Amino acid sequence: MEDTIKEIKSRVDIVNLINEYVPLTKGGKNYKGLCPFHKENTPSFMVSPELQIFKCFGCDKGGDSIRFVQEIEGLEFRQALEFLAGKAGVALKTSAFTRSPDEMKAKKILELNSLAAEYFQYILKNHKFGKKALAYLKDRDIKDAAIDIYKIGYAPNSWDGLIRFLLKRGYDISLIAASGLVVPKDNNKGFYDRFRGRLIIPLRNERGEVVGFSGRSLGASEPKYLNSPETLVFKKERFLYNLDLARSEIKKKKEAILVEGYFDAITPFQEGFKNVVASLGTSLTSGQLSLLKRFTDTLIIFYDTDTAGIEASKRALNLAQSAGMDVKVGILSDAFKDPDEAVRKDKMYFGKALESAASVYDFYFEYAKKRHNVKDALEKKKAADFLLPIISEITHTVHKAHYIKELADLLDVSEETIVQSLKKYGTNFGAGRSYSLEKKVSSPKISSQEYILALILSSPKELAQKTLYKLSSDDFTQEIANAVFVKLKDYLLSKERFLLRNFCLKLSPHENELVEKLHLMELPVLGFLEEDEAYLEKEIKKIFDIINKETLRRKMREVSYLLKQAEKRSDKRLVSELQEEFLRLSKKVTK
Ligand SMILES: [Zn+2]
Missing domain, CATH: 3.90.980.10 (DNA primase, catalytic core, N-terminal domain)
Known part of the structure; x- marks a missing residue:
């Protein structure tokens, strides 16, 4: 059994596998993309070809290729293995499993x-x-x-x-x-x-x-x-009505129509619109989307035309977009309450509505126009408050410019006014993700001790060795970081070649978890200057100083404690020794 798992894993490359669901781009030694498991606009989902693992720094999901298939397809371990075996062309002996x-x-x-x-x-x-x-x-x-x-x-x-x-x-x-x-x-x-x-x-x-x-x-x-x-x-979370009948048509048309109720699926289906699935109720789930993503990446949402339906469309399209799908929203005239009624009363009209399904942003504009009479000053403000945050999230600059103009026209104000108003939503106009070292270090997810280990793991061997020499076990107060440091120093100073995979074999599960996290972490240095050693060295020096001062301050606290004890005992010699030591440390800290 173990061998079968190994063989399957060795034949399926995790980067190729994940790429089928999420477009990945190479950044340094790893690949990154938008996480398929939570909504995000900047990628924090990392994949390591070296370790054949993935990890999301946003929602913390991570693991190997089997784990990925389990998560994205909603499968049990055994089913995920069968799924991967199919891809790898490895025959699974049924005797390898007994049914539970x-x-x-x-x-x-x-x-x-x-x-x-x-x-x-x-x-x-x-x-x-x-x-x-x-x-x-x-x-x-x-x-x-x-x-x-x-x-x-x-x-x-x-x-x-x-x-x-x-x-x-x-x-x-x-x-x-x-x-x-x-x-x-x-x-x-x-x-x-x-x-x-x-x-x-x-x-x-x-x-x-x-x-x-x-x-x-x-x-x-x-x-x-x-x-x-x-x-x-x-499992309601992973159920889509009509998918069994619609799946082949969805694949053929390369898009799926998503509706709310059974009859919204049944009526169109019997009239020839066969790529329809129903979410049953208005809260679409990520499980339903990952199910759908096995068949298509394009979704046309056709929910009810009442307020609840429109609100639901909003939620659904957010979710589908964050799952990396192309989403359009069908807009029906108020004369029909849902797709079922539209198809029954006017099949032609429904067909046209389908063809002219709007882009997400057009949908929001339609939505705002429907809800707010922009001739009225107060309503104008409401429409702006609704649309501005949506526009601020558009990342594509040309796209953004288009909708800025659209909104300016709608509200009858200048484009400059819109651009100014967008500023309060923290829009960055074209600027990429900004990395701040201070932020990274103080962020609760990663300490300076972990961060320097991450830098060492990314450094060429010589720089890594040099850094390791300068650090000591005293600098690592966190138990696991300390253990990793000791083992890393030991390994790096003794081995000819550093192979991360082999090093990981020497670690306990907790240590392994930390190293995987650090390896997958996107380092600010490698973000733009790939393998730029000078930059890396500077970064190491900066963080080394922080750690060094942390260690010194810790020592000062110890000395001052001992000093108090010595004073209580009136041990004059020790007191003066400790005072000197304290002075020496404090000079070092302020240096
Ligand atoms: Zn995530």
Whole structure:
């Protein structure tokens, strides 16, 4: 097993692997890019080809290629390994794994769910109980073919219709309970059907397996939509409705349309807009996006036209952009409340709205225009307050200039006014990320002791050795940094060639973690002056002085403590010795 893992890891280069999800650029010895796991505008996501690891300094996620696949694809270790094995062309012996009890159970739940879907559909199509639901579907223009494809059904208004059906088919009650299709009774004696008197939409995952259900109330009963709870097979955070049917079209069209509800997916799909997925509810998750990113990088958001929908679009597009996707936003006229209605009432119009989906910033301008009447002075200010921070975040200068002009026109003020107002949002006009040593050292994430180790790790051997000679174990008060320092000195002074990978083998897990972090850290020096030794040396000297003074101050505190003790004991000789020592140290500090 260990060997298989090693072989897979050696055949898949982590830089190539991650590049498929996040564009990486080389900076010094490492690669960097925008983190796919959290929102950021300046890259803090680093990849080391040397150590075959990644780390984000923003959200702290990190690890090897298997870990990366687990995170981005939302897979278990075993599944991630299979995924990478596929890429590497390494055959995994099935005997290398045995299915865990949970995996066996998950398989059983899928089977049970699929049977339950059949049961619900049978009632809808063949039983008198289903008539009302069938009429409702007709009313929504859902065609028979779509009812079949989507396995839509009806749950009769019965407390135990489904339970009895499943028990009769030989499933035991604990498995039925694990599927979420039933709810325990208050007295804990037995269960009753979760879905009663509701239209049933089976929720299928990207492989077409039924992982859960959603029941829509047809009368006044609340809630309007009732969903399965999370189970072994249903994780809401990673579920997109209709992805199984839409995936091939998404790949073909190289874009996906994202909508809110099932019917916003079903109606367009049956009318030929087949690359639609629904996020079910308005809060899109990063898990859903990483699922989608397996199929495309371009997203057209088509949420409801009400205020909640517009707010949701805003959130969704922020999230999708930070996941590195190209995002456009579909804007529907107020005459339609959602894509479902737009397609039903005017298919042509929907097609056009799709084609003219706006860029994110155009969407925000539309949004501001809709909400604020800019003829009114107060409303003008509100529109500006809304749009200025958005424009300030645009990094591309030409792009930014375009929207500065747009906003100036909208508010009927000069472009200079806009540029001035943008300043308070801390916009830097074209300037790159500024590195400040002081900031770096005082930042809680990295101490001066760690920072000098990072510099040594990046230095050519001679400079590294020279620096190590000048430092002593006393300079490192942090336990792990101290251990790394001692081992590094030992290793660097004895070995002909410094190989980071080999050095890491000598470290404990905690020490290893620190070294990986330091190796991946983007050093200010290597940001613009690659391997510029003189610069590196200067930086080392600067930080060495800081450390040296820290050590001196520590020693002064010790001496002053001893001095007090000696004075208490009236040990005159020791007192004068210590006083001298204190003076010597304080001179050194102020030098
Ligand atoms: Zn991150």
